[in-house]
Every structure is written in C-alpha cells, then in structure tokens.
Amino acid sequence: MILSSPPVNTDPFLLEIDHLVIYTAEPIAAVSMLQELGLHSSSQTLRRNNQGTASTIFFFENIYLEIVWIEDYQKVQHYRTQTNIDILSRVNWKQTGASPFAIGLRQTTSLSRLPYGDDDNGISQRLNVNGWVNFASDNLATLSEPICYSISNLMALTTWLDNSSEEHQQLITHPLNIKKLTDLQITLTQHNLLTQAVSLLESHNLVSINRGTAPQLDLTFDHHQQGQYIDVRPILPLVLKY
Known part of the structure; x- marks a missing residue:
C-alpha cells in the first residue's frame, strides 16, 4: 500500500517531476498513435498486479510518460478500497468527468544507481517496486484533479538512468528528436x-x-525549439510541443 512506504521529504523546493500518467480505456489505440507519431516506447509491458493495471512507458531524458489501463477490474476495486484511488473512474474519464492524469515526483537529489539490469526487464523490476508515498490524502479522493504523489529514490528516473548505457540511450531516443520536458500544463474541467x-x-x-x-495534458519539450505541435486528441487528452 502507498502509505506504508518510508516517508519522503516533500519540501517543494526539493521536488521535481519524475513521471506523468495518463489513464486510458483505449490502450492499443493510444500506444499505437504515439508510436506512429514518432515516440519510441519500452518493449516491456509493466504490470502492477496489486493495482490490476498494466502500462506502456515512453522515456525521456528527465521524465517518463506512462500510459495506464485496467487488466483486472476486481483488483482495481480492491485497490480502491485499500487506498481510496479510483482508477476505474479515471480510466473512464469521458463518462465520469474525472481527471485522467497522475503526477509522480522525485527528490531533486537521488541515490546512486542500484544494481538492476539495463534492459527493459531490469527497468520494469525497478518501476514495479511498491514505493509510492502520497503526501496529501485529500488529493487521492479528489477525482477532478490529478493524483499527486512522491516516490522513493529507488524508483526515481534519475537514480537508474545512465546516459553512458547503450540500452538506456535507445530508450530515450525518439524519431521526433525530443529530449527533455521543459514545461507542463494541465487543464481541469471543474472549477473546484x-x-x-x-x-x-x-x-x-x-x-x-x-x-x-x-481535460488536457500539454507537454513542451526542449523549450519548443523545433516550433512543432502535435495534437493526440481525441485518442489521448495530450498535446506535444517541441
């Protein structure tokens, strides 16, 4: 469970974006669309059995984007009972009006890389560690806004990403030639x-x-240097600027 993990310092000056989540009921269409538009994804599907979810991940130099869908509805309901996180409503955001996003945060300083493998399987092992630490319980129950949580150093992208590794370079290299997230905007549909x-x-x-x-997630990469714009809607509530 999230709240059983060791505490993480949530001083805002010590936190930065580690990853972003989009929940979807159309995973095949969503992942295929991103790949066709010029994003390279990890070949390993990440399954979180305690949540009943699976995901595909798109890695960049300073964050990753995770597309999450439901595989086991019974586990999703059990997870909601345990944590108050309503994944089902977020996946079905078009019907429920819930925000389909989550924001994972890491400390700006992290531990040295730990001995997991460099391939997709090793990376999946790291990301599947049960290390979420929510720092605002009321946020979990507020479907109108993104879930926000900090993660342990063990899971942070900066802990394991090695720019000298050929395997890691392949993960963060994209046909679109985008590298670093430089701006994040999220549109909410309610005025709460x-x-x-x-x-x-x-x-x-x-x-x-x-x-x-x-709802909309606007991601700007590399300060919009190429002057390009991709609208992934209506498949995903996502706009890319690079």
Missing part, C-alpha cells in the same frame, strides 16, 4: 478549489493549471 498538493506544485512552478471544457 485545488487541494493543497496541486496548489503546492502550481505555486512552485512545477505545473501550470488551466480550466477548460475537457
């Missing part, structure tokens, strides 16, 4: 007051929160 967790991230410029008629 933000929980402290999301307000904290916004006030320290980790994310910009917009209001609109549909």
Whole structure:
C-alpha cells in the first residue's frame, strides 16, 4: 500500500517531476498513435498486479510518460478500497468527468544507481517496486484533479538512468528528436478549489493549471525549439510541443 512506504521529504523546493500518467480505456489505440507519431516506447509491458493495471512507458531524458489501463477490474476495486484511488473512474474519464492524469515526483537529489539490469526487464523490476508515498490524502479522493504523489529514490528516473548505457540511450531516443520536458500544463474541467498538493506544485512552478471544457495534458519539450505541435486528441487528452 502507498502509505506504508518510508516517508519522503516533500519540501517543494526539493521536488521535481519524475513521471506523468495518463489513464486510458483505449490502450492499443493510444500506444499505437504515439508510436506512429514518432515516440519510441519500452518493449516491456509493466504490470502492477496489486493495482490490476498494466502500462506502456515512453522515456525521456528527465521524465517518463506512462500510459495506464485496467487488466483486472476486481483488483482495481480492491485497490480502491485499500487506498481510496479510483482508477476505474479515471480510466473512464469521458463518462465520469474525472481527471485522467497522475503526477509522480522525485527528490531533486537521488541515490546512486542500484544494481538492476539495463534492459527493459531490469527497468520494469525497478518501476514495479511498491514505493509510492502520497503526501496529501485529500488529493487521492479528489477525482477532478490529478493524483499527486512522491516516490522513493529507488524508483526515481534519475537514480537508474545512465546516459553512458547503450540500452538506456535507445530508450530515450525518439524519431521526433525530443529530449527533455521543459514545461507542463494541465487543464481541469471543474472549477473546484485545488487541494493543497496541486496548489503546492502550481505555486512552485512545477505545473501550470488551466480550466477548460475537457481535460488536457500539454507537454513542451526542449523549450519548443523545433516550433512543432502535435495534437493526440481525441485518442489521448495530450498535446506535444517541441
């Protein structure tokens, strides 16, 4: 369970974006679309049996994007009972109005790389460690905004990513030639007051929160140097700028 993990320092100045999650009911179409648009994904499907979910991951130099879907509805319901995280509503966001996003945060300093393998299987072992630490319990129950949580150093991208590794270079190299996330904007569809967790991230410029008629994740890479724009909607509520 999330709250059983060792505590992580949540001083906002010590946190940065580690990864972003989009929950989807159309995983095949979503992953295929991103690949066709020029993003390279890990070949290993990551399964979190305790959640009843599976995912495909797209790695970049400073974050990764995880596309998550449901494989076992019974486990998803059990996970909700245990953690108050309603994955089913987020996957079915078009019907429920829930935010289909989650934000994983890491400490800005991390431990040295630990001895997992460099291939997709080794990376999956690391990311499947049960190391989430939620720092705002009210955020878990607020479906109108993204789930926010910090993770242990063991799971952080900066802990295991080795730029000198050929296998890792293959993971973060994309036909679109995009490298680093430089701006993050999230559109919410409801005008409720933000929980402290999301307000904290916004006030320290980790994310910009917009209001609109549909949820949307706007990711800007490399300060939009190429001047390009890709709209992945309606398959995913995602816009890429690079």
